Amino acid sequence: MRNDHPEARAAATRGPRLDRRQLLTGAALGAASVPLAALGAQALPRGGVPTAADYPARPVVPGADRAHAAGWAELRGDRVGVITNPTGVLRNLRNVVDEMHESGAVDLVAVFGPEHGFRGTAQAGGSEGTFVDERTGLTVYDAYGAGVAKTTELFRAAEVETVVFDIQDVGARFYTYIWTMWTAMQAAVATGARFVVLDRPNPVGGTARGPMMTSGYTSGVGAKEIVQAHGMTVGELARFFDGEFLPDVAGDRLSRLDVVEVGGWRRDVVFGATGLDFVMPSPNMPTPDTALAYPGTCMFEGTNLSEGRGTTRPFELIGAPYVDHRWAAALGDAGLPGVIFREAYFNPTFSKHAGTACAGVQVTVDDPARFDPVRTGVAMLVTAASLYPEFAWRQDAWDPQRPFWIDKLTGSPRLRQQIDAGAGTDDVVAAWQDELAAFDRRRQQYLIYRGPRA
CATH class of the missing domain: 3.90.1150.140 (Aspartate Aminotransferase, domain 1)
Incomplete structure (x- = not known):
């Protein structure tokens, strides 16, 4: 039975095992057995972004690198399927699927490609189809546009026990990767699979902005009610989806949700100040x-x-x-x-x-x-x-x-109708302030990273 108390929810997402808890908790990063230097971390650059002098001079380490440094211990013992694309890389810029496969530490059984595909060769609105990956020999399933029933079928066909999500989002509701994750989370509820997010920074920071999606206008570029610039990492969004949407839509929450957190990131740090290399998340998102x-x-x-x-x-x-x-x-x-x-x-x-x-x-x-x-x-x-x-x-x-x-x-239709009626910028922006404030309050319990403008 699901416990709706906020502390019980937090405990459920952390999980019971000490080794995983140490890995997953950002506060434990400084005390972890693997030092940051071993992860190839570098100090944030002091130039290039006007506000960089205000950012913490700490390394920013994606969740994938932390999981890799721990020998993929978080994934051992399960049949693992990975949802990723070219952004799912370590700091050495090697893809996490290639690294997991070559390590021999992960029972990797399937890969699931989103819009643009696993290797990233498709343009907007396209995918690479289902194929056998030449490098790893793994079947890469086409997950773009797949509904919950189809995704559930794919998870069952691959006999996946743990689903890993590792994609760099860009912080906007209409960027489709977060909706691939949402669909996969519903399928994970249906199959009983555990869900693991290897988290990455939100490249535009952690401030929520813009109008709310309404139920009559949901689509593949906005499947649920969140604001236009959600101001969350994919790990935080997964926690939000799990607590706010899955019980009503899928009938239950995930059997287990783990977020391998980003080390050293806070909400006012944009991507240009992280010291990380930017891998294009899609062909039309070059920098x-x-x-x-x-x-x-x-x-x-x-x-x-x-x-x-x-x-x-x-x-x-x-x-x-x-x-x-x-x-x-x-x-x-x-x-x-x-x-x-x-x-x-x-x-x-x-x-x-x-x-x-x-x-x-x-x-x-x-x-x-x-x-x-x-x-x-x-x-x-x-x-x-x-x-x-x-x-x-x-x-x-x-x-x-x-x-x-x-x-x-x-x-x-509100924005369009306001502009057609001659409304100015201030009037258009003022129209969504109440719903934005309500969303911001609602998301607070699911946030992981702190800092200014949380």
């Missing part, structure tokens, strides 16, 4: 700078402006053939903190306006501590809509009941 802008500028997917796909700076270059120099000037005059708008011209090689010259802006974050990506994205939408009669919302014929993609991205 940590892209990730900083993405929770706001991805909203341009829901318009007839290019969001920069088909350029070398997707989600930083935004524009259209009908835009001119006035947009950059207006955004510069808006006084948005932490960001600079450069007047820019580009010609996308694919996606919207492919082969057509576009004018617009390049979004450059010059102070991550002051930058609010969602508010900035709203200001960009409001300004573009007011300047250009050609501005329009993207409509999808495949979903006639909910044709506007922006509604799925923002969680409801």
Whole structure:
């Protein structure tokens, strides 16, 4: 029987065994038998990010490296399936599946590939299919787009006893990897499998921002009610999903949830200050700078402006053939903190306006501590809509009941309707403050990492 008392919930996620508890608890990192130096940890850089001087001069060590340093002890004795992609790497940049396989310490029986695939060769909205991995001989199952029933079938076919999730998220509700994790958690409840998250930093920090998803607009880019920039690591999200959503949706919580925590990270540290190498989570997320802008500028997917796909700076270059120099000037005059708008011209090689010259802006974050990506994205939408009669919302014929993609991205028709009615940035942002505050209170008991703006 499930115990709903908060302390009992915390104990359930920690687990009963001392060795695992020492591994999984961030507070125990300094007393662990494996010193940080043995994990190849390095001090945070003191340059490159304007607020880096305020960050703790401590190494940031992903959960995968901590599990590896402990000889994968957390995974021994079970048949293990891993959900990962090219971001599931150690600090030596080797993939965790390859390392587990070669170690001989893990009974690795299957790999599950999300959007873009296990080895990362597929574009947006694609996957690599199911195949046998040449390096390891393991079957890699296509998990992208698989519902709970199909994922449950895959787990049973592979006879998986422990499911491991290790993917670098970018902190936005519409990035699909967290929904692959959510689906896998439901399948783990159905099969009785244990769920282990090898945690990684949230590259945009730990502050929650933006509007809430509503039940009528859920989709693959927002399957449950969380805010647009959730401000959690995948480990924290797993704890939130387990406590808040699984009992109602799956009928129970996970039999066991373990989070191998990130060492040395706190909530105000963006990826550029971690000292970690950034591996592209997807083909259109090339740098940590892209990730900083993405929770706001991805909203341009829901318009007839290019969001920069088909350029070398997707989600930083935004524009259209009908835009001119006035947009950059207006955004510069808006006084948005932490960001600079450069007047820019580009010609996308694919996606919207492919082969057509576009004018617009390049979004450059010059102070991550002051930058609010969602508010900035709203200001960009409001300004573009007011300047250009050609501005329009993207409509999808495949979903006639909910044709506007922006509604799925923002969680409801509210933002679109406000902008169409001439609302300004302050009014649009003010509309979600109560739901954001409620979400922030709700998530507190599931947070692992502390620091400013928790």
